[in-house]
Amino acid sequence: MKIFKFVFLFVAMAASSLCAQDGPAMNVIVGDLDNPCGIAIQPETGAIFVSDSGASRIVKIVDGKVEPVITDFPVDIYGKGPKYNIGPLGLLFIDQNTLVVGGGDLIDGEEKLRVYDLKDAKLPIKADQMKTSSVLAAAGEEVKGEGNFYALAKTADAIYITCNGDDNKGWVAKAGFKGSDVASIERYLATKEATQIDAPVGVTISPRGELVIGQMGEITVPNDSLLTFYDANSKEMLLNLKTNLHDITALAYSNRGQLYALDFAWSDTKQGGLFQLLADGDGVKTKKIVALDKPTAMAFDADGSLYVTVIGEEKKGQLIKIQPGL
Amino acid sequence: MKRTLVVCALVSAWMVAMQHDPAVAETPLGLPTVVHPSDNAPSDAKIALGKQLYFDARLSVDDKVSCASCHDPKKGWSNGEATASGVGGQRGGRSAPTVLNTTYQRFQFWDGRADTLEQQALGPIANPIEMNLPIDAAVKKLSAIEGYQKQFQAVFGSPVSAEGIGKAIAAFERTVLSGNAPYDKYKINKDESALSDSAKQGMKLFFGKANCSACHVGPNFTDNGFHNLGVGMKAEKPDLGRFEITKLEGDRGSFKTPSLRDIARSAPYMHDGSLATLEDVVEHYSKGGIANDYLDEEIFTLKLSGEDKAALVTFLNEGLSSSTYPDVSAPELP
Numbered sequence A: 001m002k003i004f005k006f007v008f009l010f011v012a013m014a015a016s017s018l019c020a021q022d023g024p025a026m027n028v029i030v031g032d033l034d035n036p037c038g039i040a041i042q043p044e045t046g047a048i049f050v051s052d053s054g055a056s057r058i059v060k061i062v063d064g065k066v067e068p069v070i071t072d073f074p075v076d077i078y079g080k081g082p083k084y085n086i087g088p089l090g091l092l093f094i095d096q097n098t099l100v101v102g103g104g105d106l107i108d109g110e111e112k113l114r115v116y117d118l119k120d121a122k123l124p125i126k127a128d129q130m131k132t133s134s135v136l137a138a139a140g141e142e143v144k145g146e147g148n149f150y151a152l153a154k155t156a157d158a159i160y161i162t163c164n165g166d167d168n169k170g171w172v173a174k175a176g177f178k179g180s181d182v183a184s185i186e187r188y189l190a191t192k193e194a195t196q197i198d199a200p201v202g203v204t205i206s207p208r209g210e211l212v213i214g215q216m217g218e219i220t221v222p223n224d225s226l227l228t229f230y231d232a233n234s235k236e237m238l239l240n241l242k243t244n245l246h247d248i249t250a251l252a253y254s255n256r257g258q259l260y261a262l263d264f265a266w267s268d269t270k271q272g273g274l275f276q277l278l279a280d281g282d283g284v285k286t287k288k289i290v291a292l293d294k295p296t297a298m299a300f301d302a303d304g305s306l307y308v309t310v311i312g313e314e315k316k317g318q319l320i321k322i323q324p325g326l
Numbered sequence B: 001m002k003r004t005l006v007v008c009a010l011v012s013a014w015m016v017a018m019q020h021d022p023a024v025a026e027t028p029l030g031l032p033t034v035v036h037p038s039d040n041a042p043s044d045a046k047i048a049l050g051k052q053l054y055f056d057a058r059l060s061v062d063d064k065v066s067c068a069s070c071h072d073p074k075k076g077w078s079n080g081e082a083t084a085s086g087v088g089g090q091r092g093g094r095s096a097p098t099v100l101n102t103t104y105q106r107f108q109f110w111d112g113r114a115d116t117l118e119q120q121a122l123g124p125i126a127n128p129i130e131m132n133l134p135i136d137a138a139v140k141k142l143s144a145i146e147g148y149q150k151q152f153q154a155v156f157g158s159p160v161s162a163e164g165i166g167k168a169i170a171a172f173e174r175t176v177l178s179g180n181a182p183y184d185k186y187k188i189n190k191d192e193s194a195l196s197d198s199a200k201q202g203m204k205l206f207f208g209k210a211n212c213s214a215c216h217v218g219p220n221f222t223d224n225g226f227h228n229l230g231v232g233m234k235a236e237k238p239d240l241g242r243f244e245i246t247k248l249e250g251d252r253g254s255f256k257t258p259s260l261r262d263i264a265r266s267a268p269y270m271h272d273g274s275l276a277t278l279e280d281v282v283e284h285y286s287k288g289g290i291a292n293d294y295l296d297e298e299i300f301t302l303k304l305s306g307e308d309k310a311a312l313v314t315f316l317n318e319g320l321s322s323s324t325y326p327d328v329s330a331p332e333l334p
Helices: A002-014 A191-195 A266-271 B002-017 B044-055 B117-126 B135-143 B146-156 B162-173 B182-187 B197-206 B278-286 B306-319
Strands: A026-033 A036-041 A048-052 A057-062 A065-071 A076-078 A084-086 A088-095 A098-103 A113-117 A132-134 A152-154 A158-162 A171-178 A186-190 A200-205 A211-215 A226-230 A237-242 A248-253 A259-263 A273-280 A283-291 A295-300 A306-310 A317-322
Touching: A026 A048, A026 A057, A026 A065, A036 A098, A036 A306, A036 A317, A048 A065, A048 A088, A048 A306, A048 A317, A057 A088, A088 A152, A088 A158, A152 A200, A158 A200, A171 A200, A186 A191, A191 A211, A191 A226, A191 A237, A200 A259, A211 A248, A226 A248, A237 A283, A259 A295, A273 A295, B044 B146, B044 B162, B117 B135, B117 B162, B135 B146, B135 B162, B146 B162, B182 B197, B182 B306, B197 B306, B278 B306
Parallel strands: A036 A088, A036 A295, A200 A248, A248 A295
Antiparallel strands: A026 A317, A036 A048, A048 A057, A057 A065, A076 A084, A088 A098, A098 A113, A113 A132, A152 A158, A158 A171, A171 A186, A200 A211, A211 A226, A226 A237, A248 A259, A259 A273, A273 A283, A295 A306, A306 A317
């Protein structure tokens, strides 16, 4: 049964890889972002939206230039050295005009999942001009408040959001949606209890509909990131695999159904990059596609191009485009 | 006697080859199977040799200090003191951690400067304030002891070597395990009677309101990471711990999260031995550690009542004490 499940989940990952040895063709689209930490591609138009997190804004990329779309998010600081200014984090369109933004700008318990209606809006809009928002507040002494909504992924009717508040539970939260109406965020899956490893960060939905989580682990511990598959409805853990990656920040399936991860590699950022995850016996093996300097988020567009944000050097964060073929 | 040992060694080497592994004792309840490095498979003879070396003070310059002097099985495999004294009574600034379950650790030492037990084992022998015997001299000294000569030949097929010393000690350390605690019986065997009501309350706090499992997690109660709790940070020249190794600003004053298994046996606590009792430790966390610029974000004031604190201590004391504690005594030395 276990083996069956395994093969089942990995079908999409098993195909051979295609990258030439010198890596895929790529180019830098924008090079002066400030801690970019999220990417979403607008349905219908294919426009790229980026969380220019340290600059407290969300921007749209038009001909290699940034156009502010939502501005004036509050700023918070992440880390103790290196330290990063952060504002908005994860981005996701649920339809052409509805953009959902995971916050990183407020303290745990007050952090917001904000929903914006971009239709006919006069841009840029202010961060507090959202259509709706919701929080995961602390409740009594037992339940801690949630924050740093790092990444978002959706099924047909729900958004899944990785959180970084209660380190005993490691919540992935969920917000249902109908049309362009997003319900309040709620605690859903306690990944730390399930895996005994901290920090769900990367999230995606597999072509078969499973919820796939990249468990980052400790930033001070190398090689401890996990790749975990859950049944999105029953919450049953289907597979939990050691990846040997250091700090997974993002997961995404390419249009060919191949699974990729970004590794931030906190304790030695030279080891960071884009990796392909391939089934290997009972486990998973990684193949480095390209080295990247502190990569944070990624999204494939309809043509199969991959867009990646990297923090890079201070105030020189990049949006990178990798040509189709992954 | 010596002859028997050699025969024993050969037999067990053969048995390893046959995939039977008498050397690998059953893993105590609650712990994962011990992983042995591919170049250091265990055998009874190797473990027996490692045990002798562990207890042998001849590995120090003045024949007075062995590993067991500072990591004494009778004292929780630590030494019962705030810091450790080596040859000539010299003291370092750090407390001797337990050797229990070190096989499960991603890093060795408070600052994680060694990766493996093999790598770690030779350090203290040569360390000037611990055993102060340069490794070459140690190899020479052991080579002059007939019993060791024979055992190294039998185990490694070569004369006494630094590598062999490290491997044998590490193989022995991999047998020093603490599991099988009331917590495991409760959690795995669902034995409700394994924990007292107070210990159960403490366990709930540990994994909830008291936030302990943010760092002390998994079968060995550690995330294997490094955190700043403020311990020792008010000193004139604080020990900067992990920072000395990584030079990452955020690692200032961070130390490795220690295992908490059989923690009742290894007072005093923390990397500098500055907290005498588990009550003191819980009080430290309850008041939110010691403020400093690098304090971990998972350390904050806890609203613990007197009863909560007592329950947490009960859980640590009762819940995590192994019923098969490896109470090893010094073996006969060659």
